[in-house]
Amino acid sequence: MNDKVNLEQAFSQFSEYWSPQVAAELNGQHVRLAKLKGEFVWHAHENEDEMFLVIRGELTLRLRDRDVKLNAGEFFVVPRGVEHLPIALEEVCVLVFEPAETLNTGNVRNERTRTDLERLDR
Amino acid sequence: MNDKVNLEQAFSQFSEYWSPQVAAELNGQHVRLAKLKGEFVWHAHENEDEMFLVIRGELTLRLRDRDVKLNAGEFFVVPRGVEHLPIALEEVCVLVFEPAETLNTGNVRNERTRTDLERLDR
Numbered sequence: 001m002n003d004k005v006n007l008e009q010a011f012s013q014f015s016e017y018w019s020p021q022v023a024a025e026l027n028g029q030h031v032r033l034a035k036l037k038g039e040f041v042w043h044a045h046e047n048e049d050e051m052f053l054v055i056r057g058e059l060t061l062r063l064r065d066r067d068v069k070l071n072a073g074e075f076f077v078v079p080r081g082v083e084h085l086p087i088a089l090e091e092v093c094v095l096v097f098e099p100a101e102t103l104n105t106g107n108v109r110n111e112r113t114r115t116d117l118e119r120l121d122r
Numbered sequence: 123m124n125d126k127v128n129l130e131q132a133f134s135q136f137s138e139y140w141s142p143q144v145a146a147e148l149n150g151q152h153v154r155l156a157k158l159k160g161e162f163v164w165h166a167h168e169n170e171d172e173m174f175l176v177i178r179g180e181l182t183l184r185l186r187d188r189d190v191k192l193n194a195g196e197f198f199v200v201p202r203g204v205e206h207l208p209i210a211l212e213e214v215c216v217l218v219f220e221p222a223e224t225l226n227t228g229n230v231r232n233e234r235t236r237t238d239l240e241r242l243d244r
Contacts, residue, residue, distance in 0.1 A: 003198075004190055004192060004196050004197065004198040005196065005197050005198070006195060006196045007195045007196065007197070008195055024173065024197070024199050026171035026172075026173055026199050026201075026219065026220075027151065027170060027171050027220070027221050029149065029151060029219070031173065031197075031219075048149060049148035049149050050148075051146065051148055051153065055195075068126055070126060073128060073129045073130055073177075074126050074127065074128045074129065075126065075127050075129070075146070075153075076125075076126040076127070077146050077148050079148075097148070097151075097153075097219060098148075098149070099149050
């Protein structure tokens, strides 16, 4: 059986930005941990809702009609089909909860796209 | 569109122990917030994996073969079918990810069972 995950310890295990690590899988969903810095790309997920829970730092989720600012201890669910652009002025540590088949860049494929995600050691 | 959730603020909105509040729903899953104190009941969920992320306090998940102790910033996934007994010596605030149809007492029905869960205001 898997062991528990300590978030602080897990985030210390990797340093690459915009490269989600799979921390757990349950009910067909992934718990992914990511470090973000800078601006990502506008994208949407056609069939997947995506939850961002900020663990450290401040994340802006830019939507077409407004900005959602998330500090540590705050989360937001981007509904499927909604375009969003994550922006991190400084480093952000975020926990993402979404279906296991979710592509990080959604309907966009470019050099930021990550397939074959790494799994964190416990 | 829904707004963000601030966990600290959300936990200040209710006080009843062992009474999960639905903070968000996505992809058929619930994000539930619960305050725990004391000992729950042994139970298992036949078809649902259940993730406990401790936000405040210290939670023990007693399994038949060991105890898993979770402090703030730590999570554990109880796989489907695995009996567990949550124990909180002092008040614990916990975020739970699980399928929306999950019954809090799993395969047990008693006075601790909660149906028609409340939804937190944003």
